[in-house]
Amino acid sequence: xxxxxxxxxxxxxxxxxxxxxxxxxxxxxxxxxxxxxxxxxxxxxxxxxxxxxxxxxxxxxxxxxxxxxxxxxxxxxxxxxxxxxxxxxxxxxxxxxxxxxxxxxxxxxxxxxxxxxxxxxxxxxxxxxxxxxxxxxxxxxxxxxxxxxxxxxxxxxxxxxxxxxxxxxxxxxxxxxxxxxxxxxxxxxxxxxxxxxxxxxxxxxxxxxxxxxxxxxxxxxxxxxxxxxxxxxxxxxxxxxxxxxxxxxxxxxxxxxxxxxxxxxxxxxxxxxxxxxxxxxxxxxxxxxxxxxxxxxxxxxxxxxxxxxxxxxxxxxxx
Numbered sequence: 001x002x003x004x005x006x007x008x009x010x011x012x013x014x015x016x017x018x019x020x021x022x023x024x025x026x027x028x029x030x031x032x033x034x035x036x037x038x039x040x041x042x043x044x045x046x047x048x049x050x051x052x053x054x055x056x057x058x059x060x061x062x063x064x065x066x067x068x069x070x071x072x073x074x075x076x077x078x079x080x081x082x083x084x085x086x087x088x089x090x091x092x093x094x095x096x097x098x099x100x101x102x103x104x105x106x107x108x109x110x111x112x113x114x115x116x117x118x119x120x121x122x123x124x125x126x127x128x129x130x131x132x133x134x135x136x137x138x139x140x141x142x143x144x145x146x147x148x149x150x151x152x153x154x155x156x157x158x159x160x161x162x163x164x165x166x167x168x169x170x171x172x173x174x175x176x177x178x179x180x181x182x183x184x185x186x187x188x189x190x191x192x193x194x195x196x197x198x199x200x201x202x203x204x205x206x207x208x209x210x211x212x213x214x215x216x217x218x219x220x221x222x223x224x225x226x227x228x229x230x231x232x233x234x235x236x237x238x239x240x241x242x243x244x245x246x247x248x249x250x251x252x253x254x255x256x257x258x259x260x261x262x263x264x265x266x267x268x269x270x271x272x273x274x275x276x277x278x279x280x281x282x283x284x285x286x287x288x289x290x291x292x293x294x295x296x297x298x299x300x301x302x303x304x305x306x307x308x309x310x311x312x313x314x315x316x317x318x319x
């Protein structure tokens with residue numbers, strides 16, 4: 001195939017095929033997500049914000065945060081997550097929910113602008129699902145981009161790999177100190193006592209993880225893939241590949257959509273383990289590119305063998 005033919009095909013893919021493929025995936029994932037949040041009376045909208053507030057409110061009142069629920073969905077976060085709504089408790093539930101909706105909206109705009117991401121990033125499954133649930137993850141992801149990643153790591157440990165990927169060791173240290181200082185104030189004992197309730201909550205409402213979680217063979221394959229792409233990108237993709245139970249966990253790795261459209265597509269296909277499969281596919285493509293680059297360099301070296309200092313051939317006969 002000629003070079004011009006390759007360019008034409010690449011341009012056609014850029015203009016037609018890729019937008020269609022991504023558009024179909026976005027529509028499917030939006031219908032899948034919307035079917036839950038807008039079902040019946042749309043009462044599931046902003047579900048997480050309600051749950052998180054009620055959990056913090058119950059803790060402040062001396063109750064068990066892990067026995068509260070909203071529309072039958074229980075709280076399943078770890079104790080430091082309760083701190084997020086602590087300043088909002090005096091305002092009440094509705095203002096707290098409104099705060100997280102506004103914070104998440106501003107955050108995704110900020111992330112896209114600051115990281116120079118394509119505008120369609122706002123339509124990817126982690127963003128849409130995170131916004132409809134009003135999960136604090138979107139706001140925390142924006143805070144991480146702005147330099148406040150220590151708070152994200154305290155509240156959501158699966159954001160921690162991003163701090164390591166960007167070598168933000170000071171923020172990692174601050175997060176560790178905050179966790180240590182808040183241990184006496186947080187209901188860790190109640191959390192441990194409620195482990196069966198939490199496990200049941202994850203089984204009932206997060207039983208179809210987008211990562212490889214729960215599939216040992218797939219976890220091994222993803223682990224190999226993460227190692228193969230290098231430590232920085234490996235840590236960036238650690239949460240989508242191995243940890244994410246729900247789509248909105250992946251908002252901390254949105255920068256990866258700039259690296260590969262395979263990753264962008266994998267982040268929005270509404271299928272179990274889709275992100276894990278995407279990470280593996282991305283790693284394979286990286287290795288193929290490296291192999292092609294090595295072969296190209298070998299071919300170039302064979303076509304232009306090194307010469308002596310005086311321009312003649314290297315070796316005894318070139319003296």
